[in-house]
Amino acid sequence: MGKGSVTSPALASSAPRAKPPSWRLTAPNDSKVQGLVVSGFANVPSAQALFLCCDWPDDPNRVGGGAWLNELQLVAPITGAEKKDAGKKSDPAASLAFTFTGLQKMGLSADALATFSQPFREGMYQEDRLRRLGDRVSEKWQDTVISGGPRWSGNVPQRNVADVPKQLWERTLLDVGSPSEKPEQEWTTDITVHALLVLYEASEQAALDWARKVEERLLPCGVKVVHRLPLELLPDNGFGREHFGFADGISQPIPFEEEEDPQAPLLVMSDGSRVKKDKWHSVPLGEILIGHTNAHHEKAPGPFVAAEDKASASGLEPSGAPDGLLNFGLNGSYLVVRELRQYVGAFWNSLEENAARIRAHDPGATHVTAEWLAERVIGRTIDGHLLCPAGPMKPDQYGLPENSFGFKKADPDSLGCPAGSHVRRANPRDGLAKDMASATTLLNAANNHRILRRGRKYGKPPAQRTVDDGAERGLLFMCLNTDIARQFEFVQQTWVLNRNFATLFDETDPLIGPKGGFTIQEKPLRRIVDVKTFIQLAGGDYFFLPSMPALRYLAKL
Numbered sequence: 001m002g003k004g005s006v007t008s009p010a011l012a013s014s015a016p017r018a019k020p021p022s023w024r025l026t027a028p029n030d031s032k033v034q035g036l037v038v039s040g041f042a043n044v045p046s047a048q049a050l051f052l053c054c055d056w057p058d059d060p061n062r063v064g065g066g067a068w069l070n071e072l073q074l075v076a077p078i079t080g081a082e083k084k085d086a087g088k089k090s091d092p093a094a095s096l097a098f099t100f101t102g103l104q105k106m107g108l109s110a111d112a113l114a115t116f117s118q119p120f121r122e123g124m125y126q127e128d129r130l131r132r133l134g135d136r137v138s139e140k141w142q143d144t145v146i147s148g149g150p151r152w153s154g155n156v157p158q159r160n161v162a163d164v165p166k167q168l169w170e171r172t173l174l175d176v177g178s179p180s181e182k183p184e185q186e187w188t189t190d191i192t193v194h195a196l197l198v199l200y201e202a203s204e205q206a207a208l209d210w211a212r213k214v215e216e217r218l219l220p221c222g223v224k225v226v227h228r229l230p231l232e233l234l235p236d237n238g239f240g241r242e243h244f245g246f247a248d249g250i251s252q253p254i255p256f257e258e259e260e261d262p263q264a265p266l267l268v269m270s271d272g273s274r275v276k277k278d279k280w281h282s283v284p285l286g287e288i289l290i291g292h293t294n295a296h297h298e299k300a301p302g303p304f305v306a307a308e309d310k311a312s313a314s315g316l317e318p319s320g321a322p323d324g325l326l327n328f329g330l331n332g333s334y335l336v337v338r339e340l341r342q343y344v345g346a347f348w349n350s351l352e353e354n355a356a357r358i359r360a361h362d363p364g365a366t367h368v369t370a371e372w373l374a375e376r377v378i379g380r381t382i383d384g385h386l387l388c389p390a391g392p393m394k395p396d397q398y399g400l401p402e403n404s405f406g407f408k409k410a411d412p413d414s415l416g417c418p419a420g421s422h423v424r425r426a427n428p429r430d431g432l433a434k435d436m437a438s439a440t441t442l443l444n445a446a447n448n449h450r451i452l453r454r455g456r457k458y459g460k461p462p463a464q465r466t467v468d469d470g471a472e473r474g475l476l477f478m479c480l481n482t483d484i485a486r487q488f489e490f491v492q493q494t495w496v497l498n499r500n501f502a503t504l505f506d507e508t509d510p511l512i513g514p515k516g517g518f519t520i521q522e523k524p525l526r527r528i529v530d531v532k533t534f535i536q537l538a539g540g541d542y543f544f545l546p547s548m549p550a551l552r553y554l555a556k557l
C-alpha cells in the first residue's frame with residue numbers, strides 16, 4: 001500500500017542529487033532547546049511514546065516532585081538541539097513535554113502556573129475549546145471522537161480561577177476570567193497523563209528495550225507509564241508515509257529572525273549558509289519558540305518563575321520577564337498532541353464505492369478511481385506531488401515534491417487540487433485571495449497560522465487496505481506552536497472544520513472532518529463525493545515542551 005518511491009520515476013527529471021539543507025540553531029542557543037524543535041529525528045525510524053502519570057497525592061507544597069527527572073536523565077537524557085547528529089544517523093533521541101496538571105503535580109508554584117497561556121492552562125477539554133476543535137458540541141461527543149469520548153488527557157480540573165493571585169494576573173495581563181465563574185467540565189478521561197516522553201531508536205526492539213529500562217527506573221519514583229504507543233516512520237526516500245499510504249511531513253514552516261544580529265545569528269542552514277526569508281514558508285522564530293519575536297512583532301509570551309537561586313542555577317534568563325521573575329518559557333514551545341485513530345478499510349472502501357457510483361452514472365469518467373479520489377481528498381499524489389490542472393507538479397531540484405508554490409498561480413480554480421482538500425484547508429497559502437493583487441497579503445495572513453508538525457504514526461499498516469483487520473492504528477499528531485489559539489486551534493476551527501471554507505457550502509475537511517459531502521471541482525461539472533468519518537480522536541491534550549534550562553529547573557522542584 002503506497003510503498004512506491006516518494007519521487008515517482010515518471011515525475012523525477014533525474015535521481016535526487018543531494019538533500020536540501022535544513023535550518024538549525026547556532027551555539028549557544030542550540031544547547032538550550034530540545035532537539036525535537038529542530039528535527040523530527042527522521043533517520044531514527046522507530047519510537048515509543050510513553051504517557052506518564054505522577055502517581056502521588058495532590059500537594060501544592062510538595063518538595064521533590066521533579067526529582068524523577070534526575071533518574072530519567074540517567075537512562076534517557078533528553079536530546080538537545082546541539083546534537084547535530086541527532087536524527088541524522090540512527091542515534092537514539094528523546095523528547096519530553098508536560099501537561100498543565102503534570103507541572104502542577106510536580107510542584108510548580110501556582111504563581112508560575114498562572115502565567116502559562118490560557119489554552120494550555122485550560123487543556124483541550126474545556127467547553128469552549130471542545131467546540132472550536134469540533135470534538136464535543138452541545139454536550140455530545142462528535143463522530144470524529146471514539147465512542148465514549150477520549151481515553152486520555154491531562155484531566156485539567158474544572159475551570160477555577162479563584163486561586164490565581166490577583167496581583168499576578170494584573171501584572172501579566174492574563175485573561176483568566178472572573179473568579180466567580182462556575183466550573184465547566186463535568187467529566188474526566190479514564191487515563192490521566194502528566195508527561196509525554198518519546199524515545200526514538202533505530203529499531204522497534206531497541207525502542208521497546210529502552211522503554212522497559214525507563215519504566216523500571218521511574219516506577220520507584222512513583223511515575224507510571226499509563227499509556228503507550230509504538231511509533232513508526234516507515235521512511236521512504238526521505239519521507240514517512242501515513243496509514244492511508246500518502247507521503248507525509250512535506251510542507252513545514254521555516255523560521256527566520258525578525259531582527260537578526262549579522263555577527264551572531266540564532267539560525268543557520270545545515271550547509272552553513274544564512275537563513276533567507278522564504279516567501280512561501282518563512283515564519284518568525286517566535287512562532288515556534290517562546291521568547292522570540294513572533295508574527296505579531298512581539299516576543300512570544302511565556303510563563304515566568306520567581307528568580308530564586310535554583311532558577312538562575314538552572315540557566316533560566318530574565319529575557320523580558322517582569323522584575324523578580326525569570327523567563328521559564330524562553331526557548332520552549334507548546335506541543336499539541338492528538339491521538340488520531342485511522343480507519344484504513346473505511347477510507348479505501350468508501351472511495352472505491354464513490355468511484356464505482358460515479359462511473360456508473362458517467363461511463364466517460366474512467367479516470368475516477370479510488371486512488372484518484374484519495375489524491376483529491378489529500379490534494380497531493382500518493383508520492384506527495386501537488387495536484388495541478390495539467391497533472392502533478394514537477395519535483396524540485398532535489399527530485400522531491402515541490403513545495404514552493406501558491407494556489408493562485410498554480411491552480412486558481414481548484415481544478416487540480418480541490419478547494420476543500422486537506423492540504424488546501426490546512427494551509428490555504430494565497431488561495432483565499434480574490435485576485436492576484438491581494439495574493440501576497442493573503443499568503444502573509446495564512447502564514448500567521450503555521451504549525452510545525454512532529455507527529456508519527458502508530459500501529460502496523462494493514463495487510464490489505466480494503467480489509468478492516470480490527471487493529472488499532474493511526475497518527476500521533478504532534479505540532480509545535482507558541483500561540484495555540486492563533487496557530488493550531490485556528491487551523492482546526494477556521495480552515496479544517498469551516499463548513500463555508502473558500503467557496504464551499506456545508507462541508508468540512510474530507511480527510512479529518514466528520515462524514516459528509518466533498519466537492520471536487522472539474523470541467524465541465526464538479527463532482528460531489530460522500531466521505532465517511534475516517535479518523536477519530538482517541539486522546540489528546542496541550543503540552544508544554546520546556547527548554548533545557550527549564551527542564552533542569554523542574555528537576556530541582
Ligand code: HEM
Binds near residue numbers: 426492
Ligand atoms: C490522521 C490525521 C492526518 C493525516 C493522515 C494527515 C495527512 C496529511 C498529508 C498526507 C499531508 C500532505 C503532505 C505534507 O505536506 O506533509 C498533510 C499536510 C498537512 N496537514 Fe495533515 N494529516 C492529518 C491530520 C492533520 C491535523 C489534525 C492537522 C491540523 C489541524 C493537519 C495539518 C496539516 C498541515 C498544516 C499540512 C501541510 C499543508 C501545507 O502546508 O501544504 N493535519 N497532512
